[in-house]
Each structure stands twice: as structure tokens, then as C-alpha cells.
Amino acid sequence: MxxxxxxxxxxxxxxxxxxxxxxxxxxxxxxxxxxxxxxxxxxxxxxxxxxxxxxxxxxxxxxxxxxxxxxxxxxxxxxxxxxxxxxxxxxxxxxxxxxxxxxxxxxxxxxxxxxxxxxxxxxxxxxxxxxxxxxxMYQILGKRGQIGVGIGVIAKTTPYLNSKQSAYQVIPAISYLGERLQIFGPNLQFGLMGSGNFRLALSATYRIASYDEDDSVSLADLGDRKSTFMAGPSLIYEWQNGIEVEANYHHDIVDKIGGGIAEIGLSKGFQLGAIRINPGLSLTWLSKKISNHDFGVPVTAVTSERPAYAAGSVFIPGIDVSSFIELSEKWQLIVNVKGELLPGGVTSSPIVDDDLIFSGNAILAYIF
Structure with a gap:
């Protein structure tokens, strides 16, 4: 009972x-x-x-x-x-x-x-x-997409011997976000398929030259490195618990250097007040042509202090943190920082004396 x-x-x-x-x-x-x-x-x-x-x-x-x-x-x-x-x-x-x-x-x-x-x-x-x-109800991108304008700064350290060219540069920041097409300064991507957890796009970027020969006495007579256009497939997979996997391969489509670069990364977003933080891990592969172009020394440029060096393809691990700060519904601040550890195949080069490099950018933008 x-x-x-x-x-x-x-x-x-x-x-x-x-x-x-x-x-x-x-x-x-x-x-x-x-x-x-x-x-x-x-x-x-x-x-x-x-x-x-x-x-x-x-x-x-x-x-x-x-x-x-x-x-x-x-x-x-x-x-x-x-x-x-x-x-x-x-x-x-x-x-x-x-x-x-x-x-x-x-x-x-x-x-x-x-x-x-x-x-x-x-x-x-x-x-x-x-x-x-x-x-x-509303559509985030509307009919014409989302346009942003602002100002940014980019910075990068250098691994090259005796180089003091770790520098920053102020740049205009222009972006366009459409349903398929997205443009972020020198980076462009066009969605090909997928709207759920798995998405595929064609992406392209302008790769800035790694150094000029007058950046350091150790680089003298090697010739200025070349800038080029890279393009290839990119994919994103949204895994469990907010973990995102992103992979891409970009090839030198104008063949100024030849070869390509592949990258795979893992990231997860966290919200801290008005700040969205995305820490991540990455692994970048440089083909033999790209690696040798950036870190090699040809026989024709040998000196008594700089022996010939042929760099092969290498894998470069990295750690990065990106952050998005919503200042208001139209103003936003984006900050990205990345550190990469250069492997022995790079640091053995006679023109390299640092195995750790950092890069980053900050952008203040107004979104229409």
C-alpha cells in the first residue's frame, strides 16, 4: 500500500x-x-x-x-x-x-x-x-552579401640568419561574405558543395615572397624570393563537441615557384564574454620546390661561409589562436596569432638560425 x-x-x-x-x-x-x-x-x-x-x-x-x-x-x-x-x-x-x-x-x-x-x-x-x-526573421547575408571595410596590421618574425626584418605592415582590410563567395583581402574561397558538417570549397591566396636578398648579409646574392598565386581545394568538417577539422592544398598555379602547400588543422571555439576564442593545432607540409625556394642555397650562390643546401619537403607543426571581439553589432575586432616550429630539414640550412617563428594579424572592421 x-x-x-x-x-x-x-x-x-x-x-x-x-x-x-x-x-x-x-x-x-x-x-x-x-x-x-x-x-x-x-x-x-x-x-x-x-x-x-x-x-x-x-x-x-x-x-x-x-x-x-x-x-x-x-x-x-x-x-x-x-x-x-x-x-x-x-x-x-x-x-x-x-x-x-x-x-x-x-x-x-x-x-x-x-x-x-x-x-x-x-x-x-x-x-x-x-x-x-x-x-x-532575417537572412544574415541578405541578398547582396556582407561587406566589411577597416584597417589591419600584419606581422611576422623571420628565421633567417642575421636578418632584422621581423616587421609589421599596416594594410587596408576589405572583406566580402556571400553565400558561396568569400573574400578576405588576398584570400578568396568559393563554396562547391555541402551545407552541413562537411563542406568543400575552392580557395586561392596570394603568397608573399619569403625574403629579399638585402634583408641580411647572409642572403646576399641569393636573389629576391618570388611571390605567387596559390589555389586548390579546402574542406571543413565539424566534428563532435564543437571541434572543427580543416584541410586544404594550394598549388602554385602560375608556376613561379612550383609545388604546393598542404595543411590540416584542429580547432575549438570558446566564448568568454564578448570574445570568441578559437585555439588550434596545425600541421603544414611544404613540397620540395617550395621548401628549397625558401630555405635552399644553390651551387651558384655558394660562399666560404654559406655551403650549398638542398632542402626537401618538410612538415611544420604549429599552434594558433584566433579571436573575434564583437564591439557592437557593426564593429568587430579580429586578432590571430600563430607559432610554428621549424624542423631539422629547415634549420640545417646555412641561411636559417631560428627554429621558432611567429606570425599574426589584427583587423578592426565595420560591417555594412
């Missing part, structure tokens, strides 16, 4: 809790006339930062009034994101760099121009609260 009474009491308590659980009443504006909406609730800045692993998700058919209810919502500090499942595949479709391609709406009508920040989108919800939210 006692067991029966306890069971009945448990059912009553559970039912009462369900009747008084928190819920959200949402008035959604600017949604399509028909189709399916998916509402997601987040209580973590890290997962909200790339729209993954919501604590709650509900699929609702679009109605004419635009009024929707999310029942039994987790309490605490939360944010809500809704998207129009245009192709009925049950997931948020993205372009190559992860920007949603389908229309979305975010609580507090927050409209980020980069990785979303949990703070402006979040609000507090009590365990038995019922709250009204007004949200409006």
Missing part, C-alpha cells in the same frame, strides 16, 4: 511540475508563409557561439498568426534561436565558413555580424515563468 501511495504522489508531483513548468510564447515576424520552423533553446555561450547542441529543440509548422509556444523550457539564463528549415532536412544549412544560409531569428532581436555572442541574446527565465518574446 505504501508503495502505491508513493507512486500516486510521484505522478501528482510530476504532473503539477509539468503544468507549471516555464514556457515561452513567441510572436515571430517576417517568416515565410508556409513551411517548417525549428526553435532551439541554449543555456551555454560556447554552444550558442556556433549554433550547436541546444538544450531544447522543437519543430513547428508555420501558422498565419506567427504565434508559437515552447513548453517546458529549461530555466536559468537562456537564448532562443529559430530558423526556417527551407529544404526540410532538419538541420541549419550553412555556407563554407559556417554562416547560416537559411533565415533565422534570435531572442532580443539580436543580429550579429559574426559568431553570435550569448550575452546580447540571453535573458533570465524562472522555473515557473511564462514569457512573451517578439522575434523577427
Amino acid at each position: 505504501n508503495k502505491l501511495i508513493k507512486a500516486i504522489l510521484s505522478i501528482i508531483i510530476f504532473t503539477a511540475g509539468s503544468l507549471h513548468a516555464a514556457e515561452l510564447q513567441i510572436q515571430l515576424y517576417n517568416s515565410p508563409a508556409e513551411g517548417t520552423l525549428i526553435f532551439q533553446v541554449y543555456n551555454s555561450a560556447d554552444t550558442f557561439g556556433d549554433f550547436r547542441s541546444p538544450v531544447e529543440e522543437i519543430t513547428i509548422s508555420i501558422n498565419a498568426e506567427g504565434k508559437y509556444t515552447i513548453p517546458e523550457v529549461v530555466d536559468g539564463t537562456i537564448a532562443v534561436m529559430a530558423y526556417y528549415d527551407e529544404n526540410q532536412n532538419g538541420k541549419l544549412d550553412r555556407n563554407f565558413i559556417g554562416i547560416p544560409r537559411e533565415s533565422i531569428a534570435i531572442s532580443n532581436n539580436y543580429r550579429p555580424k559574426g559568431p553570435p555572442n550569448f550575452g546580447p541574446a540571453s535573458f533570465s527565465l524562472g522555473a515557473m515563468d511564462s514569457r512573451q518574446l517578439d522575434m523577427e
